[in-house]
Amino acid sequence: MLFLNEAVDEAAASAYTSLWASLLPVGREAGTGGYRRFAWNAADLACREWFRGAAADRGLTVETDRNGNLWAWWGAKGPGAVVTGSHLDSVPDGGAFDGPLGVVSSFAAIDVLRARGFRPGKPFAVACFADEEGARFGVACAGSRLLTGALDAERARALRDLDGVTMREAMERADQDPEALGADPERLAGIAAYVELHVEQGKALVHTESPIAVASSIWPHSRWRFDFLGEANHAGTTRLEDRRDPMLTYANTVLSARKKARQGGAVATFGRMVVEPNGTNAIPSRVTAWLDVRAPSDEVLAAVTEEIVDAAVARSDRDETDIRAERESHTPIVEFDQVLRNRMAGTLRPSFGAVPVLPTGAGHDAGILAAAVPTAMLYVRNPSGVSHAPGEHADDRDCLAGVTALADVLQELAQ
Numbered sequence: 001m002l003f004l005n006e007a008v009d010e011a012a013a014s015a016y017t018s019l020w021a022s023l024l025p026v027g028r029e030a031g032t033g034g035y036r037r038f039a040w041n042a043a044d045l046a047c048r049e050w051f052r053g054a055a056a057d058r059g060l061t062v063e064t065d066r067n068g069n070l071w072a073w074w075g076a077k078g079p080g081a082v083v084t085g086s087h088l089d090s091v092p093d094g095g096a097f098d099g100p101l102g103v104v105s106s107f108a109a110i111d112v113l114r115a116r117g118f119r120p121g122k123p124f125a126v127a128c129f130a131d132e133e134g135a136r137f138g139v140a141c142a143g144s145r146l147l148t149g150a151l152d153a154e155r156a157r158a159l160r161d162l163d164g165v166t167m168r169e170a171m172e173r174a175d176q177d178p179e180a181l182g183a184d185p186e187r188l189a190g191i192a193a194y195v196e197l198h199v200e201q202g203k204a205l206v207h208t209e210s211p212i213a214v215a216s217s218i219w220p221h222s223r224w225r226f227d228f229l230g231e232a233n234h235a236g237t238t239r240l241e242d243r244r245d246p247m248l249t250y251a252n253t254v255l256s257a258r259k260k261a262r263q264g265g266a267v268a269t270f271g272r273m274v275v276e277p278n279g280t281n282a283i284p285s286r287v288t289a290w291l292d293v294r295a296p297s298d299e300v301l302a303a304v305t306e307e308i309v310d311a312a313v314a315r316s317d318r319d320e321t322d323i324r325a326e327r328e329s330h331t332p333i334v335e336f337d338q339v340l341r342n343r344m345a346g347t348l349r350p351s352f353g354a355v356p357v358l359p360t361g362a363g364h365d366a367g368i369l370a371a372a373v374p375t376a377m378l379y380v381r382n383p384s385g386v387s388h389a390p391g392e393h394a395d396d397r398d399c400l401a402g403v404t405a406l407a408d409v410l411q412e413l414a415q
């Protein structure tokens with residue numbers, strides 16, 4: 001079945017198109033076509049200015065909370081609020097859609113609701129969360145984690161970027177008070193529902209008739225550090241049988257991770273490594289590498305990770321190398337609010353039919369807020385599945401469907 005076409009609201013089209021066009025050039029790198037909107041840098045500050053402008057154009061009242069998150073209120077701020085939004089920062093050379101699509105769609109949805117003559121019966125806000133990607137200071141969803149208390153303020157202030165600048169210094173330079181950072185339970189208690197629209201970061205919808213999906217869960221996620229220890233020696237004169245080569249153990253561990261993930265229905269990635277001494281003509285003494293593992297359930301994640309570690313240990317015995325494996329972080333599964341999900345599915349059915357329900361392997365502010373607030377997500381189809389790269393894309397038609405769907409959901413929640 002198919003929805004849109006004539007059903008696409010004129011208000012959605014014009015609001016979405018002009019908002020999108022005004023945000024698109026902000027912080028785009030000419031060389032790569034990607035974005036470097038990192039927390040509190042010039043491009044990020046320009047995005048925050050853009051947010052204030054879009055809110056002002058709609059007569060919304062903007063406030064910055066103690067953690068640097070922006071809130072644009074339609075009408076008076078108050079308890080029982082319906083909140084929508086996303087983030088505007090990016091990964092290095094990130095795409096245009098991850099984050100911004102949710103913020104643009106939120107403002108466009110307000111225009112659609114106004115065009116329908118709707119006025120919210122509840123407090124209503126568009127939120128823009130600070131530092132979602134963690135590209136600069138290494139902690140993803142810093143703004144929402146600080147808000148819920150999942151990230152300690154003292155720890156956050158001391159985080160450093162690659163140039164040695166602390167979050168404290170970066171915030172001070174941006175006229176944001178770092179001393180104010182910290183959990184804000186009062187603000188959270190005032191939110192009745194948070195709905196985040198986001199570009200899909202995979203290809204599940206491309207094989208369906210539906211331009212949108214409702215999120216079911218966010219996969220649990222672990223990061224591990226592996227140190228493979230061997231013996232540095234001459235690349236020309238050391239016989240193969242005399243070597244203790246940690247690169248060999250590492251290489252086999254990469255292959256094992258791929259195999260165990262495939263067999264277990266998980267994903268596993270070695271995306272970062274450091275080699276010592278890092279010489280072309282020297283057998284390495286040490287390889288340090290970081291493993292990212294994600295799976296549909298906490299049980300599968302634990303089982304697959306254990307198999308990868310076991311395989312690495314077995315291989316190191318064979319190579320006569322040593323190995324240390326240490327878990328650096330773990331994020332348990334997030335199940336989005338079942339009542340809210342069902343209500344959204346019911347609201348969307350008349351216009352969109354039975355909307356697919358999808359899990360995702362990507363983290364979001366919505367996943368952090370879900371610990372404190374009834375939370376849901378809407379995904380917009382991404383035809384290539386590419387994300388966190390300049391090729392990230394969603395078709396205008398699908399984005400407009402997303403705006404309409406978000407407006408439908410917000411109208412139902414805020415009536």
Ligand SMILES: [Zn+2]
Pocket residue numbers: 087098099132198364
């Ligand atoms: Zn995002």
